[in-house]
Amino acid sequence: MEDIIKEIEKIKKEKRAIILAHNYQRPEVQDIADFVGDSLELSTKAKDTDAEIIIFCGVHFMAETAKILSPQKKVILPRMDAGCPMADMVTPDGLRELKNKYPEYKVVTYVNSTASVKALSDSCCTSSNAINIVKNIDSNKILFVPDRNLAHYVSRFVKKEIIPWQGFCPTHERLEVKDILARKKDFPDAKVLVHPECKPEVVDIADKALSTSGIIKFCHEDNSKYFIIGTEMGILHRLKKENPEKEFILASDRLVCPNMKLTRLEDIYRALTEEEGIIELESEVINKAKEALLNMYRLNY
Numbered sequence: 001m002e003d004i005i006k007e008i009e010k011i012k013k014e015k016r017a018i019i020l021a022h023n024y025q026r027p028e029v030q031d032i033a034d035f036v037g038d039s040l041e042l043s044t045k046a047k048d049t050d051a052e053i054i055i056f057c058g059v060h061f062m063a064e065t066a067k068i069l070s071p072q073k074k075v076i077l078p079r080m081d082a083g084c085p086m087a088d089m090v091t092p093d094g095l096r097e098l099k100n101k102y103p104e105y106k107v108v109t110y111v112n113s114t115a116s117v118k119a120l121s122d123s124c125c126t127s128s129n130a131i132n133i134v135k136n137i138d139s140n141k142i143l144f145v146p147d148r149n150l151a152h153y154v155s156r157f158v159k160k161e162i163i164p165w166q167g168f169c170p171t172h173e174r175l176e177v178k179d180i181l182a183r184k185k186d187f188p189d190a191k192v193l194v195h196p197e198c199k200p201e202v203v204d205i206a207d208k209a210l211s212t213s214g215i216i217k218f219c220h221e222d223n224s225k226y227f228i229i230g231t232e233m234g235i236l237h238r239l240k241k242e243n244p245e246k247e248f249i250l251a252s253d254r255l256v257c258p259n260m261k262l263t264r265l266e267d268i269y270r271a272l273t274e275e276e277g278i279i280e281l282e283s284e285v286i287n288k289a290k291e292a293l294l295n296m297y298r299l300n301y
């Protein structure tokens with residue numbers, strides 16, 4: 001393992017590459033990354049970096065987002081088979097049909113979506129800024145795509161007419177109220193933190209629903225000793241590493257996203273040396289999707 005880490009570090013410098021990793025990635029992948037974060041932080045890094053190559057350790061839509069925001073850079077996804085089932089739950093044709101049915105609505109699209117779906121949207125959002133985007137977009141009628149659970153979460157805070165696409169994250173959807181209650185029995189004083197991709201009834205019994213980096217920030221700042229974590233298990237690595245005096249309990253053993261677990265050090269090494277897995281997008285898709293992503297930055301106040 002030491003050898004491959006040294007090799008990756010060496011080639012990375014030679015090629016002026018940066019490694020970005022999502023908070024759900026395997027521990028060894030997070031540890032070798034230049035930056036680990038949530039979807040918004042990773043998009044912002046991809047937008048602002050001066051590296052020539054971005055190695056994106058995450059899933060396909062995240063690498064696409066990096067390409068849209070930095071089209072002149074080489075963006076590589078080390079595992080091309082790392083997809084997101086929720087992103088695939090809405091197609092451009094499906095969204096066009098919905099837009100035709102509701103022409104007076106504005107489309108807010110969660111970044112967990114393909115570039116072609118983003119290209120048909122008025123603004124993108126992430127889990128950390130969805131409330132602001134829906135609040136600040138200049139319409140009271142919103143088509144929210146593709147996550148119905150995030151749409152429901154936003155509707156708790158913003159009184160607008162929201163029509164949700166019926167997509168969901170299969171990993172977060174597996175978390176049940178009974179799982180949390182069982183963990184609460186063992187750790188009655190624990191704070192319960194979940195992701196807004198969880199079902200509404202799960203969010204109802206949580207202390208907070210936050211993006212992955214929101215959960216990490218909360219655990220830094222809160223004085224509790226125990227935290228029950230309702231999101232993908234990869235987040236526990238950072239939580240434990242950055243807060244050795246606190247205890248983190250995964251809300252359910254089923255909180256594993258198989259796609260987020262695909263990327264290994266060998267894949268990163270291959271991506272750097274062979275430069276396979278380059279993200280390519282049509283310029284028309286890039287231009288339209290970029291507008292939706294830049295609108296997200298404009299509306300996030």
Ligand code: 13P
Pocket residue numbers: 023037038039040112126127128169195197210211212213
């Ligand atoms: P965030 O890291 O933005 O909270 O996203 C969670 C997620 O499911 C990414 O696939």
Ligand code: SF4
Pocket residue numbers: 059083084085086087112169170171172232257259260
């Ligand atoms: Fe997609 Fe859910 Fe996996 Fe995130 S955790 S990549 S939303 S399936």
